[in-house]
Amino acid sequence: MSASLTLTEWLARIEHEHPVSIDLGLERVAEVARRMGLTDMPLVERVISVAGTNGKGSTVAMLEALSRAHGLSTATYTSPHLLRYNERLRLDGVEASDELLVEGFEQVEAARLSFEPISLTYFEVGTLAAFWAIAERRPQIAILEIGLGGRLDAVNVIDANVAIITTIAQDHAAFLGTDIEGIGREKAGIMRCARPAVLGSRELPASVYRTALSLGAGIHALGNDFSHHRQEDGTGWCWQGRDGEGNPLSFERLPDPGLPLDNAASALQALALAGIAPDIEACRRGLGAVSLPGRMQWLENWCLDVAHNPQAAEYVSARLAEREPPSRRIALLGMLADKDAGAVIDALAPQVDGWVTVSLNVERGRDAESLAALLERHEQTVLHQAGSPRAGAEWLIDMLTDTDEVLVCGSFFTVADVLGWYDARNSQVDPEPASTSRRKT
Numbered sequence: 001m002s003a004s005l006t007l008t009e010w011l012a013r014i015e016h017e018h019p020v021s022i023d024l025g026l027e028r029v030a031e032v033a034r035r036m037g038l039t040d041m042p043l044v045e046r047v048i049s050v051a052g053t054n055g056k057g058s059t060v061a062m063l064e065a066l067s068r069a070h071g072l073s074t075a076t077y078t079s080p081h082l083l084r085y086n087e088r089l090r091l092d093g094v095e096a097s098d099e100l101l102v103e104g105f106e107q108v109e110a111a112r113l114s115f116e117p118i119s120l121t122y123f124e125v126g127t128l129a130a131f132w133a134i135a136e137r138r139p140q141i142a143i144l145e146i147g148l149g150g151r152l153d154a155v156n157v158i159d160a161n162v163a164i165i166t167t168i169a170q171d172h173a174a175f176l177g178t179d180i181e182g183i184g185r186e187k188a189g190i191m192r193c194a195r196p197a198v199l200g201s202r203e204l205p206a207s208v209y210r211t212a213l214s215l216g217a218g219i220h221a222l223g224n225d226f227s228h229h230r231q232e233d234g235t236g237w238c239w240q241g242r243d244g245e246g247n248p249l250s251f252e253r254l255p256d257p258g259l260p261l262d263n264a265a266s267a268l269q270a271l272a273l274a275g276i277a278p279d280i281e282a283c284r285r286g287l288g289a290v291s292l293p294g295r296m297q298w299l300e301n302w303c304l305d306v307a308h309n310p311q312a313a314e315y316v317s318a319r320l321a322e323r324e325p326p327s328r329r330i331a332l333l334g335m336l337a338d339k340d341a342g343a344v345i346d347a348l349a350p351q352v353d354g355w356v357t358v359s360l361n362v363e364r365g366r367d368a369e370s371l372a373a374l375l376e377r378h379e380q381t382v383l384h385q386a387g388s389p390r391a392g393a394e395w396l397i398d399m400l401t402d403t404d405e406v407l408v409c410g411s412f413f414t415v416a417d418v419l420g421w422y423d424a425r426n427s428q429v430d431p432e433p434a435s436t437s438r439r440k441t
Contacts, residue, residue, distance in 0.1 A: 007098040010105045011085055011122075018121045029124045029154045035111040038131050043158050044075070044142045046274045051146035051153075051187045052166030054312045055200070058259040059166055061292040062267040063143045065257075068093055069286030070276055073139040077130045077155070079123065079147055082294055082416040083423075089130045091137055096130075104129030123147055127154040141274065151189020162270045163191045163217065164198045166263060168205055169311035181207040191217035196244070196273040198226075200266030220269055228265040237261060241269045243277070251280050255288040258296060260315065294415045299422055301326070302406045304415045308339050313347035316409065320351040327403035330383065332392050333375075334358040334414035337366040344410065345378050352407065354383045358392040360413050368392075389417035 005013065033039050048063060050056045060076055067074045073092055081087040089096040108128045112118045120128070127147075134142050144160070147153045168184045184204060188211035191197045197217040199208060212219050220226060226241035236253040243249055249272060257264055264287060272278050296319055297304045303320070307313045320329070331352045335341050357371040368385040375382050383399075386392035389408070396406060408418045 005102065005105075007085065007102050010102055014105070014120075014125045015122045018119050018124075025152050026154070026157055028118050028120060029128065030157050032108065032112045032118055032120060032124075032128055033131070033157050035114055036107060036128065036132060038128070038135060039157070043131060043135055044139055046141040046162075046276075047144060047158060047160045048141065048162045048164065048270050048274055049144045049146055049155065049158070049160035049190050050164045050166065051150045051190045052164070052200070053169040053183070053187075053309065054307075054315070055166035055260055055263045056145045057292060058295055059164060059200070059263040059267050060143050060145050062257060062259065062264050062287065062290050063270065064090065064093065065290040066267060066271050066278075066283060066286035067141050067143070067276070069282040069289070070271075070279065071282075072141050072276070073137075075134040075137060075139045075142045076145075077127070077134070077142070078145040079126070080412050082412065083420055085126075088126065089133060091133070091139065096133060100133050101129060104132045107132045121154075124154045127157075131158065141276075146187075146190055150187035152186070153190075156190050159192050160190060160195065161275075162196050162198065162273050164200055164266055164270050165190075165204065165208055166266065167201045167203075167311060168208065169309060181205050184208040185211050188212060188215075191215050193217065196220055196270075198222075198266050198270045198273065200262055202262075220273065222262060222265060226265060226269040228261050230261075237264075239265050239268050241265070241272055243272045244275060249278065251278070251283060253284075255284055257287045257290045259290065259292065293419065294412070301400070301402075301404065302408060302418075302422065304408045304419060306412045306415045307409045308335060308344070308411050310340055310343035310347050313344040313409070316407070317347050317351050320407070326405040327401060328353045329405045329407060330354045330356060330396065330400075331407045331409065332356045332358060332389065332396060332414070332418065333371060333410045334360045334368075334389050334392075334417075335366050335371065335410040336360060336362075336364045336413075338364055339366075339411075341366070341371060341374055341410075342378065345375060345380065348407070348409070349378065349380060352380070354381045356384045356386060356392045356396055357382060358386045358389045358414065360411060361388060362413055365413070389414045390421035393418050393421050 050059050064076045076090045086095040108125050144155050146155045184207040188208045193216040197212050199221040202223045228239045230237050239251045241249050294306045305316050307316045357368040359368040372382045372385050
């Protein structure tokens with residue numbers, strides 16, 4: 001039966017098989033990985049795992065671009081996706097085919113049902129299927145984005161040669177709690193003994209450092225062991241770091257990737273620690289070619305960013321403040337009910353002249369009316385309330401002038417729906433809603 005299922009059918013099936021969508025813990029997924037032979041030997045020659053609250057996707061994208069610019073074959077595994085599930089697994093920069101993903105799901109299904117059946121979540125099945133596909137392809141480097149957790153996340157069943165911690169902030173409180181030290185400790189659980197750990201923020205909680213020391217990982221911290229700064233003449237930015245032998249490295253006039261430079265610097269440091277001798281021209285090519293949908297993505301005068309917590313919103317606000325002010329900047333905002341919408345609004349408000357609130361008709365989705373009421377309590381101007389992100393975009397498109405800007409943010413769901421609407425509108429095809437298969441944010 002399973003061999004005849006399409007990718008869409010597989011996704012629907014695995015989404016509803018496990019009783020809960022998020023079930024942190026490694027025992028079940030580790031046993032199925034063992035049955036599949038994924039833990040018998042290293043997955044590939046080099047594995048870099050990336051954990052943190054914000055900046056994971058940016059870091060993975062830059063690591064992929066840098067690795068490919070150095071001539072390496074690559075695999076990246078990320079989540080969640082925006083429009084297509086295939087986005088989660090990329091091999092040599094190309095999204096995985098339906099056929100490869102289906103074969104991976106079949107391999108996971110056969111393994112989990114052999115001996116005593118084991119129940120797996122949507123994310124766990126997808127992660128194991130991706131690992132199987134990566135092991136089959138055997139690229140020279142695999143770059144893995146940890147999910148919402150760290151120590152107990154399914155991706156952590158694979159030992160990383162280099163671990164990266166990007167940032168630590170409060171998010172997913174229902175699963176990770178609200179204690180920053182505790183969150184840091186969980187995220188730092190991806191580190192391994194005697195293997196390098198790149199700490200990519202100057203403001204990480206002490207628990208990250210304590211965990212690294214307790215695990216015996218080699219600490220390489222931003223601001224101490226590697227750094228970056230803008231060049232005064234405006235010709236780019238500089239990076240200083242060290243290779244795996246401790247030898248100093250220094251690159252100048254690197255192009256701005258349009259993504260956080262803390263993450264770019266971390267990607268460069270991790271690349272050097274993974275046993276790849278960075279070449280400055282290859283680094284320039286890689287950073288100049290990187291792109292990441294939904295992260296400060298400009299489509300004409302529309303900016304799409306998946307920022308959904310205060311830390312990410314503060315970054316978006318700072319980037320917008322660097323631009324020449326438009327006549328008006330209108331934010332199209334849709335969020336999940338368990339996010340700190342008030343703090344996100346406060347972070348964005350200095351750069352926003354008016355708001356369009358939209359309902360997210362998904363699990364944990366927040367309605368436009370409650371979001372509008374919250375904005376009004378924060379003394380913000382609400383221009384319109386819409387039943388979905390694309391409905392909000394349709395209303396907004398007729399209200400804009402050539403000198404206005406739109407910020408679309410608040411959730412992966414919000415950005416995905418508007419991105420699908422935008423693509424359909426420009427290709428003159430009847431738009432269909434983006435997939436609502438389980439995502440974490």
